[in-house]
Amino acid sequence: DTAVSQTPKYLVTQMGNDKSIKCEQNLGHDTMYWYKQDSKKFLKIMFSYNNKELIINETVPNRFSPKSPDKAHLNLHINSLELGDSAVYFCASSQDYAQREKLFFGSGTQLSVL
């Protein structure tokens, strides 16, 4: 049983397209996150949702729009993709925001923008 699963694993697309990444966790956690890992392996938080409510938005361009239909799901929609958006995007969850140091990550979505 995968605890945090995200799809697709790989995403190759052209500049200017719109794409979505889906994430689901079956851990019963209240808090979910999107992280971006660049080519140098730096991992940076993008968004955090607690019980479907946005609590962190880290100066991410508004082309990125997260959506949380329920506390087990957090999706990421990206409009007008740019070359610089190429990275690995990780979904993560924690029991609650107070436990945010103890993150459970998905396997990542490798996004390549051509």
Added chain:
Amino acid sequence: QKEVEQDPGPLSVPEGAIVSLNCTYSNSAFQYFMWYRQYSRKGPELLMYTYSSGNKEDGRFTAQVDKSSKYISLFIRDSQPSDSATYLCAMSERAQKLVFGQGTRLTINP
């Protein structure tokens, strides 16, 4: 200067060696210190969690935090090929976001 500095390596050691991985940081308000392990094409997984200063041991792994020097370490004893991965340090202030290091890529050679 980055908030968290970590040598990206790569670091290659023979099986059975003691491995020492380190991070330095500049923010004296950091209180929570973590080590995550990331296998190739996988997400990071929490390996060690420490609050404030001191040592924590879990099997072959020992995490050390020296707040006076703003320096944290992860030691791996009796290293195994299965320990080959990228190790990321992470830290945070109370009620603030996590800040990750760049990660050190480690290879244990049989």
